[in-house]
Amino acid sequence: MSASTSGPSTDPLLPRLAAIVGETHVLTDADALEPYLHDWRGLYKGRTRAVVRPGSTAEVAALLRCCHEAGVPIVPQGGNTGLVGGSIPDLSGTAVILSLRRLDRVREVDLSSDTMIVEAGVTLLAAQEAAEAAGRFFPLSLASEGTCTIGGNLGTNAGGTAVLAYGNARELVLGLEVVMADGAVWNGLGKLRKDNTGYDLRNLFVGSEGTLGIITAAVLKLFPARRDIVTAFVGLPSPAAALALLDRAKARLGAGVTTFELMPRMAVEMVVNHIPGNRDPLAGAHPWNVLFEASSPSDPDLRNKVETLLAEAIESGEAEDATIAASLDQRDALWRLRESLPEAQGHEGGSIKHDISLPLSRIPAFIEAMGAALERLVPGCRPLPFGHLGDGNLHFNVTQPVGADRTEFLGRWGEVSGVVLGEVVREGGSISAEHGVGQLKRDLLREVKDPVALDLMRRIKSAFDPKGILNPGKVL
Amino acid sequence: MSASTSGPSTDPLLPRLAAIVGETHVLTDADALEPYLHDWRGLYKGRTRAVVRPGSTAEVAALLRCCHEAGVPIVPQGGNTGLVGGSIPDLSGTAVILSLRRLDRVREVDLSSDTMIVEAGVTLLAAQEAAEAAGRFFPLSLASEGTCTIGGNLGTNAGGTAVLAYGNARELVLGLEVVMADGAVWNGLGKLRKDNTGYDLRNLFVGSEGTLGIITAAVLKLFPARRDIVTAFVGLPSPAAALALLDRAKARLGAGVTTFELMPRMAVEMVVNHIPGNRDPLAGAHPWNVLFEASSPSDPDLRNKVETLLAEAIESGEAEDATIAASLDQRDALWRLRESLPEAQGHEGGSIKHDISLPLSRIPAFIEAMGAALERLVPGCRPLPFGHLGDGNLHFNVTQPVGADRTEFLGRWGEVSGVVLGEVVREGGSISAEHGVGQLKRDLLREVKDPVALDLMRRIKSAFDPKGILNPGKVL
Numbered sequence: 029m030s031a032s033t034s035g036p037s038t039d040p041l042l043p044r045l046a047a048i049v050g051e052t053h054v055l056t057d058a059d060a061l062e063p064y065l066h067d068w069r070g071l072y073k074g075r076t077r078a079v080v081r082p083g084s085t086a087e088v089a090a091l092l093r094c095c096h097e098a099g100v101p102i103v104p105q106g107g108n109t110g111l112v113g114g115s116i117p118d119l120s121g122t123a124v125i126l127s128l129r130r131l132d133r134v135r136e137v138d139l140s141s142d143t144m145i146v147e148a149g150v151t152l153l154a155a156q157e158a159a160e161a162a163g164r165f166f167p168l169s170l171a172s173e174g175t176c177t178i179g180g181n182l183g184t185n186a187g188g189t190a191v192l193a194y195g196n197a198r199e200l201v202l203g204l205e206v207v208m209a210d211g212a213v214w215n216g217l218g219k220l221r222k223d224n225t226g227y228d229l230r231n232l233f234v235g236s237e238g239t240l241g242i243i244t245a246a247v248l249k250l251f252p253a254r255r256d257i258v259t260a261f262v263g264l265p266s267p268a269a270a271l272a273l274l275d276r277a278k279a280r281l282g283a284g285v286t287t288f289e290l291m292p293r294m295a296v297e298m299v300v301n302h303i304p305g306n307r308d309p310l311a312g313a314h315p316w317n318v319l320f321e322a323s324s325p326s327d328p329d330l331r332n333k334v335e336t337l338l339a340e341a342i343e344s345g346e347a348e349d350a351t352i353a354a355s356l357d358q359r360d361a362l363w364r365l366r367e368s369l370p371e372a373q374g375h376e377g378g379s380i381k382h383d384i385s386l387p388l389s390r391i392p393a394f395i396e397a398m399g400a401a402l403e404r405l406v407p408g409c410r411p412l413p414f415g416h417l418g419d420g421n422l423h424f425n426v427t428q429p430v431g432a433d434r435t436e437f438l439g440r441w442g443e444v445s446g447v448v449l450g451e452v453v454r455e456g457g458s459i460s461a462e463h464g465v466g467q468l469k470r471d472l473l474r475e476v477k478d479p480v481a482l483d484l485m486r487r488i489k490s491a492f493d494p495k496g497i498l499n500p501g502k503v504l
Numbered sequence: 505m506s507a508s509t510s511g512p513s514t515d516p517l518l519p520r521l522a523a524i525v526g527e528t529h530v531l532t533d534a535d536a537l538e539p540y541l542h543d544w545r546g547l548y549k550g551r552t553r554a555v556v557r558p559g560s561t562a563e564v565a566a567l568l569r570c571c572h573e574a575g576v577p578i579v580p581q582g583g584n585t586g587l588v589g590g591s592i593p594d595l596s597g598t599a600v601i602l603s604l605r606r607l608d609r610v611r612e613v614d615l616s617s618d619t620m621i622v623e624a625g626v627t628l629l630a631a632q633e634a635a636e637a638a639g640r641f642f643p644l645s646l647a648s649e650g651t652c653t654i655g656g657n658l659g660t661n662a663g664g665t666a667v668l669a670y671g672n673a674r675e676l677v678l679g680l681e682v683v684m685a686d687g688a689v690w691n692g693l694g695k696l697r698k699d700n701t702g703y704d705l706r707n708l709f710v711g712s713e714g715t716l717g718i719i720t721a722a723v724l725k726l727f728p729a730r731r732d733i734v735t736a737f738v739g740l741p742s743p744a745a746a747l748a749l750l751d752r753a754k755a756r757l758g759a760g761v762t763t764f765e766l767m768p769r770m771a772v773e774m775v776v777n778h779i780p781g782n783r784d785p786l787a788g789a790h791p792w793n794v795l796f797e798a799s800s801p802s803d804p805d806l807r808n809k810v811e812t813l814l815a816e817a818i819e820s821g822e823a824e825d826a827t828i829a830a831s832l833d834q835r836d837a838l839w840r841l842r843e844s845l846p847e848a849q850g851h852e853g854g855s856i857k858h859d860i861s862l863p864l865s866r867i868p869a870f871i872e873a874m875g876a877a878l879e880r881l882v883p884g885c886r887p888l889p890f891g892h893l894g895d896g897n898l899h900f901n902v903t904q905p906v907g908a909d910r911t912e913f914l915g916r917w918g919e920v921s922g923v924v925l926g927e928v929v930r931e932g933g934s935i936s937a938e939h940g941v942g943q944l945k946r947d948l949l950r951e952v953k954d955p956v957a958l959d960l961m962r963r964i965k966s967a968f969d970p971k972g973i974l975n976p977g978k979v980l
Contacts, residue, residue, distance in 0.1 A: 140747060140865030141896075142754075185700050196698060199675070214956040219863040221895045222672060223934035224661050224711055225941060225949055226979060227961045231707035235700055252755045271616060278618075279728045282801040283759040325758040329805065387695040389616030419697040420617075458699035465701060473701055480690040485703045487967035492960065503702060 041098055045080050045124070048090045053081040053130070064105060064125050065116065072113035072467060075121035076103070083130045085205060085213060085244040092242065093211030095124060101500045102126050104238040106149065106177030110184060111383075112466030114237045114502050123500070128179045131244055134158045142250040143202060143219045148179025148243050155248065164250035167194035171367060179243050185235035187462030192418035193286040193323075194251070196462070198234045203247035206233050209493040219247050232488070237464055238499040240492045252325035258334045259287075259321045259359045262341070263314025263349040268392040270318050270417055272346045277320070280337050284330070287321035288418030295369050295414050302375040303368040309361070310349050318417070319366045369414060376410070377428040378438040380445060384452045385421040385461035394455060395422075401447050402426060406440060421461040424448055449476070465503045473503070517574055521556050521600070524566045529557040529606070540581060540601050541592065548589035548943060551597035552579070559606045561681060561689060561720040568718065569687030571600060577976050578602050580714040582625065582656030585648035587859075588942030590660065590713045590978050599976070604655045607720055610634045618726040619678060619695045624655025624719050631724065640726035643670035647843060655719050661711035663938030668894035669762040669799075670727065672938070674710045679723035682709050685969040695723050708964070713940055714975040716968045728801035733762075734810045735797045735835045738817070739790025739825040743893075744868040746794050748822045750894055753796070756813050760806070763797035764894030771845050771890050778851040779844040785837070786825050794893070795842045845890060852886070853904040854914040856921060860928045861897045861937035870931060871898075877923050878902060882916060897937040900924055925952070941979045949979070 046054045055061055056078050066073045077100070082088045095102050101123035105115040117123040131147035134154070138144065139162060146155050152173040159166035168181060170188040180186075182204070186197045194200065203218040206229075216230060233241050264270050270290055277285045293315050299306045310317075324330050334352060341347035353359040373379050386394055395413050402411050408429030415423040426444055428437035449459050453476045460469050474482065482504075489496075489504055522530045531537055532554050542549045553576075558564045571578050577599035581591040593599040607623035610630070614620065615638060622631050628649040635642035644657060646664040656662075658680070662673045670676065679694040682705075692706060709717050740746050746766055753761045769791050775782045786793075800806050810828060817823035829835035849855050862870055871889050878887050884905030891899040902920055904913035925935050929952045936945050950958065958980075965972075965980055 138863065138865055140751075141863040143863070185704075187698055187700075191698065198704070208956065208960075212956045212959075214960065215954055216957060218932055218934070219896075220861045220932075220934050220937070222663055222667065222861045222892075222897045222937040224663075224938055225934055225936045225945070225953060226957065227712055227716070227964055228661075228674070228704075228707040228710065229957055229960055231704040235702075235704055240703070252758050275616075278801070280802050282728050325754070326756050385696045385698045387614065387617040387619070389614055416698070420695075421698045456694060456696075458694070458696050458701055460701045461696070461698040462700055469701070477701060478691055480684065480688045481692060481702065481705055483688075484684075484690065484705055484968065488703055488964065491963035491967040 039077055041100060042078055044094050045078065045091060048094065049080055049082050049087050053083070055079040055081070064108065064127065067113055067116055068109060069111070072116040074117035075119050076117050076123055076125045077121060079125040079127055081127045081130050085131070085207065088126070088207045088242055088244050089211045089213050091126065092207050092209065095497060096210045096495060099495055099497065100124055101497050103499055104128060104179070104183070104242050106180030107151065107172065107175040109172035109176040110180065110466060111463045112468035114184065114464055114466030114499070115180070116467070118501055126242065128244070129177065135245065137162045138219065139164070141219045143247050144250060145217060145245060145247050146178050147245045148177060150178050152176050152178060152181055159250050162250070163253055165253050166200070166248060167251060168197055168200055178246060182234050182243050182246055183236065183238050184464040187416065187419070187421065189287050189289065189416065191416060192288055193283050198231060200249050201230065201234060201246050202249055204230050204233055204243055205245040206241040206243050208241050209495065209498050214241070217245060217247050235464070237466060237503050239489060239503050240498065254323040254325060256327045256330045257321065257323040257359070258331050259353040259362050260334060260338060261309040261351050261362050262318040262320055262338065262347050263310050263312065264316045264318060264347050265314070266316060266392065267395050269346045270316060271388060271392065273318065273341050274418060276341060276346065277322070277337055281322050281333065284322045284324050284327070285418065286323045287319060289319040289366050289415060290417035290422070291317045291319070291366065291369065291414045292412060293317070294410060295412055296365065298372040298376055299365055299368045302372040306365050306368055309351050309365070312349060314348050319362055373412065373425060373427055377432065378434040379428070380426045380438065380441050382424040382445065382448050383461050383463045384424050384448070384457055384459060385419065386452065386455055386457035388420045390455045390457070391417070391420065391422070394451060397451060398424070398448060402444065405443060405447055406437070408432070467502060470501070470503060515553055517576060518554055520570050521554065521567060524570065525556055525558050525563050529559070531555040531557070540584065540603065543589055543592055544585060545587065548592040549595070550593035551595050552593050552599055552601045553597060555601040555603055557603045557606050561607070561683065564602070564683045564718055564720050565687045565689050567602065568683050568685065571973060572686045572971060575971055575973065576600055577973050579975055580604060580655070580659070580718050582653030583627065583648065583651040585652040586656065586660060586942060587939045588936070588944035590940055590942030590975070591656070592943070594977055602718065604720070605653065611721065613638045614695065615640070617695045619723050620726060621693060621721060621723050622654050623721045624653060626654050628652050628654060628657055635726050636729070638726070639729055641729050642676070642724060643727060644673055644676055654722060654724070658710050658719050658722055659712065659714050660940040663892065663895070663897065665763050665765065665892065667892060668764055669759050674707060676725050677706065677710060677722050678725055680706050680709055680719055681721040682717040682719050684717050685971065685974050690717070693721060693723050711940070713942060713979050715965060715979050716974065730799040730801060732803045732806045733797065733799040733835070734807050735829040735838050736810060736814060737785040737827050737838050738794045738796055738814065738823050739786050739788065740792045740794060740823050742792060742868065743871050745822045746792060746893055747864060747868065749794065749817050752817060752822065753813055757798050757809065760798045760800050760803070761894065762799045763795060765795040765842050765891060766893035766898070767793045767795070767842065767845065767890045768888060769793070770886060771888055772841065774848040774852055775841055775844045778848045782841050782844055785827050785841070788825060790824050795838055849888065849901060849903055853908065854910040855904070856902045856914065856917050858900040858921065858924050859937050859939045860900050860924070860933055860935060861895065862928065862931055862933040864896045866931045866933070867893070867896065867898070870927060873927060874900070874924060878920065881919060881923055882913070884908070943978060946977070946979060
């Protein structure tokens, strides 16, 4: 029996929460709680007194006041699609889970200001669709976009496949509404592109994973709709050649380079072998591939420019071959190839995963050094560095040797990660490029983060949440 | 006699400072101190024990440790070109001025990572030139760029004329090195585009005007050199028409729209009448004008695109006339017209100045409402809203009525500002879009800022600088 099934009658807090949001929005039944108590990968399980589902910012504020007074921990949760256990409470059962999903209104679309105000529980897909319905483009794009919410995207400073041109979630927000630990509401829903009146609170809340305040709404930037999109798949000899191609593309197309995703040969093979409906877009086998996309609000000549660019790249030896999608179907097929990779990897056994970033210039040497070091550590293991090369962000996954024992391989997670992340830290990289810290990397963060930065983070946490009720045990 | 002339012999702190930086870098002579003790507009005067000129981050850290122990206030200063008194100490004479100008090295240019590491005392012009020498572009651009320094640009989150495409100073920095109040050094000189390992300290220091820590170096983003630049001057019927043109330009050219500067007719006349070498680029007189610039790393067709855009705008009635610069000389002439405006205004008597921003959609109504309200308050006064319309940022200056008494007019600063800024606050705007708070707007900030935000700012200040030695009396 979990604490969560003890029922409202034994917990004096619950009637107070129900008085704020209504009885039907305080969940305590074990079946109702179940989906809130574990992450989708099954890495984390937690317990809770109750899941509370407020329907407005005022209700969030009242809930926080109540929990603050009672010293009750609050774990905010959106779509619960996170990868680091950030939205799962601990096993003590003392925390309340605050589900923001009922805050799902698009409050306003302002075309003159190129902004929209959405509440925390709006899914990323719904936000994209609201922008599209208004003839605009909201560029944040992730695999989980149908489920993840804007509140979670901002709380974790989500990345995705359009960061190269448009930036992380951080760069896509102009203003925030945030409820503090004690229930005070910061109305920071400004639409201003420029505002130098004091400290940048907005960026402090973005990426703080619910440990400094609860984001309830945001002003998002809208961009011109993209009428011209050109997608290509390129075969290359090496990561260094991919970086040279990236340089060439940026010099030619500037901010028009939207996507630049690296995949090693083995990744293409895994997808083609395991996920029906995929095929290698190029005739020959190439050591490395790049999914490349350029886009523009209006550039009928874009396809020609990309063709010229790729022809030059082949001429110079940076690329070996390339194909440009000639239809929407072909474009979808190229993207499917990229997006099927995590699933395909599962068919090859266990993988030890890392979400790292590095200075772009260090990436080729890093990949080479890791290949040698990991082969020494686990002979036959298969490093699969793939992902957002344009941002310096690799999902550096290491798949088990063919035929090895999965459990035994995964048991070496600490050793393998130690080799990979040790080198990342030495090279000035990040141990969490886009997934955040949550529970998964909290202890590791203490080891690798600059001690002055850690000290400043702790000071901010104490200043904003002296009772420590906001998402305790996460980040710090 | 000022405290500054009392000499090192009477102040036990000074030998300790001299032991760190060397005697020649501790200035106490009145003549040597003079340029550090007032702002260039002459609005603020201060006193100091000494100006100290460290030559390295280690020296800055040692100075901070020393002053922290002794409880001595520190006022950081770069090029001293600020507009809000942020780099001038108070009249008590207790503070040390920390001049960062000797930290003037470009430590590294990394083309593969598109970054450069510069020290705080590097002038903005030197940073631009270092980028250019490497075949890249650093887009921050301000009138004071020959004198202002990167440390000051970041400390105040400087804006300028390329924000529309490239963002404020905040958006142009990837990493920082910062010395804390107690002398601890945060080495945050990362080159990473993505790093989700904890709170965003970088953006907290950017724009904090030296009240939270002393920025000693920064990793700046580099951009592809712009080979194609098209500059135009447009005559328009109204601010609403200018916003419509901006929408059209963004839909056509996306991030290629680099500059979009609004000027009323009267501003053009003032420049043409008072500043030699300027002429009206258009044959007829138009109620409003826009200086428009589009640019691209490589788009030989850009001029055609801008021509098409402007032809459509004239066809639709958004624009009345337009001219495109046909040579570098013509381009310089268009920019000179815009940049001569502040000087030209001085020839027309006193001006009451505001640096405001508004949601773009609110700007036309704001300009109209202010015209009527100010005419009621000071009949004949001449509102001159001009500047970075593309960012929602206007320098809303109000010039005295023709022939009025300058002093008497300037004596009504409070009344006039009350009308202008009251409406700005009601419309969700900012009372300081790009110049910062400093001393000038500190008291006003207390009145207009969201009280929850002010409370959070105070908590951060106390957490980072419990003794209150960093640039006291500024911002908060």
